[in-house]
Amino acid sequence: MASTKVTHKGKKQEQEAPLKGTWISVTVVGLVIVATYIVLYGLYMARI
C-alpha cells in the first residue's frame, strides 16, 4: 500500500510539474521570429 501511495504521489507530482522552461524556450522562439521580422523591415524601410 505504501508503495502505491508513493506512486500516486509521484504521478501527481509529474502531472503538476511546471513547464516554465518550455514557456521560456517558446518565448525565445517568438523573439527570434519578431527580431528577424524587425531587422528585415528596418532594411526595407532604409532602402525604399
Added chain:
Amino acid sequence: MKMEADLIAGFKEKTNKMLGFYTEDAKLSKSYIAVAFIALLVGGFLGLLQGLNRAGLLELPTWFNYYQVLTAHGLLLILVLTAFFTIGYFYAALSHNLGGLLPKVRKLAWIGFYVKLVGFVLAVIPILMNEASVMYTFYPPMAAHPVFYIGLALIVVGVWLCCIGAFIQVANWRKNHKGQHVPILSYFATGVFVLLFFALMFVAVEVLFMIIPWVFGWVDTINVMVARTLFWAFGHTLVNIWYLTAVSAWYVVVPKIIGGKRWSDLLTRVVVIALVIMNITGGFHHQIIDPGINAVVKFMHVFMSLAIGFPSLMTAFALFAVFERTARRKGGKGLIGWWKKMPWGDVRFLAPFIAMLSFIPAGAGGIAQSTNQLDQVVHNTMWIVGHFHLTLGMSVVMTFFGISYWLVPFISNRVLTPQINRLGVIQTWIWTIGMICMSGAMHYVGLLGSPRRTSYTTYGDHATALGWDPYLMLLAVGGTLLIVGVILQVYAVFNMMFFAPKGETEFPIAEEEDNATKTPYLTERWGIWIVVMLIVVAMAYVIPLTEFIVNAPPGSPPFKTW
C-alpha cells in the same frame, strides 16, 4: 545438420518478426538509404566546387561549368537524397508498424526504385553534356534537352508508385484493424505520401503537357506564368514534405531516445492534418515578386504561407515540453538547468536536436520572406540560398543523419557501436559549424546584394561586389567543413550497413503519456482531410491559373541561355 540449421533459421525469422523486422522489407529500405547517401557524397563534392568557385578560389573548366555543377548539385541533393531517404525511412516504418509489407506493395516500391533510378540517369546525362543547365527549378523559357524532362517524368512515376504502395499498405491494415488509429509513424507516412501524390500532379502537368511538347517543337511557345506556378505548387510542398518527414522523427523517435514519452497523440495528428491541408497553397510565396499576379491573390497566399507557422509553433511547444518533462523526471532542476539532463553524447539525439534548433532561425527567415515588402530586400539574393541550406541542409538533413544512426543498424541487423556514435557526434559538430559559417555568410552577403544563381564575378571590380569577398570566403570555409562532414557521415552509414557488429537494434517509437486523452477517430478520416485540402487548393489556385490562361501573356519560345 540441415534440420538444425532450418530450426535456427526459423527461430531467427520468428524473433525478427516479433521485433518488427522483416528481411525482405529491410533490403528494400537499405537500397533506398544507400542510394540517398551516395547522392549525398556526389552532390556534396559538387557543392564544394560551387562554394570554392563563388569565393573566387577555383575557376571551373568550360566543359564542367558552374551552372552544370549547380544543376547537378540541386538534382542530387534536392531530389535524389531527399526522395530516396524519405521513401526508405517511411517504408521501414510501414513495415515495422503494420506487420510487414504486403508482397505487392514491396513489388511496387522496387519498381518505383528502378523507375526513379532510370529517371535520374536520364536527367543526369544531358546535364553532364551541358545540355540541361537549367538548375533544379528548370524555369521556362530556359529549355534543356528533352531527355532531361523525360527523366524527370520517370522520377514522378517512380515516386507515385511508392505513394500507391503506401496507400495499399495502410488501407489493408485499416481493413484488418477496424476502429483503431493507424500507428503514429505510419500516420506521418500517410500524410507525407498524400502530399507527394497530389503535389506531383502539378509538376507532372507542367512537364508532360507543357514542357515536353514545347522542347520537342510540337508547340511553339509556353505560358511561363502557368509553368512557374505549377512548379511552385509542387516545389513548396516538397519543402514541407521534407519538413514533415523530419518532424515525424522529432515527435515520435526523439522522445524514445531521451527516455521520455510522446506529448499528445491528438496534437501530433492535428499537426499532420494541418500541414497536409495548408501546404500546397504556400507555393505562391516563391513568386511573390512575380508580375501578373494581383495583390489580393498575393495577400491570400501570404496568409496561407504564414498559416503553416501555426502547426510549427505547436510543434515547438510540444517538443520543448517533452524535453522538460523527461529531464525533470530524471532529476533536472531549475528554470533551464534541466537541459543538462539531455543525452548530449548520443548522436541519435544530438543531430536531430541541433536540427530542431536550426529551424528557429530558418522558420523565422521563412516567415519574413513570405511578406511581399520584406521579400524585396532578399529576393534572388544569396540570402535565399542561405535560408534553403538552413532549412534543408540543417533542419531536415541533420534529422536524416540522426535517423540513420538507428535506422541503418536496424535494417542491417547490426548495432551502433560507441566508436561510430563518437564519430557521429564529431560529424554533427563539424556539420553544425560548417553550415553556420556557410549559411550565415550566405544570409549576410545576400543582404549586401550578392545575387544567387551566379558564378563568381567582381562586376569589373565594382566596390560593392568586392565588399562581398570576405563573406564569400567564409562561405568557402563552411563548404570545406561540410565536405568533411559528408565524408564522415557516408563512412558511418556504410560502416553501419556492412561492417558493424551483428546484433539487434530497436526501432525507437515513443509511447503516449500514461494519462493521455483518447484521440478522436475523426483524425483517421483521410477522405475528409483530402477533400478539405482540395477545397483549399482550389481556393488558392483556380482564380490565378484561370487569369494566367485567359489573359495569357505572350508565350515564349525555348531559350538556351548557357
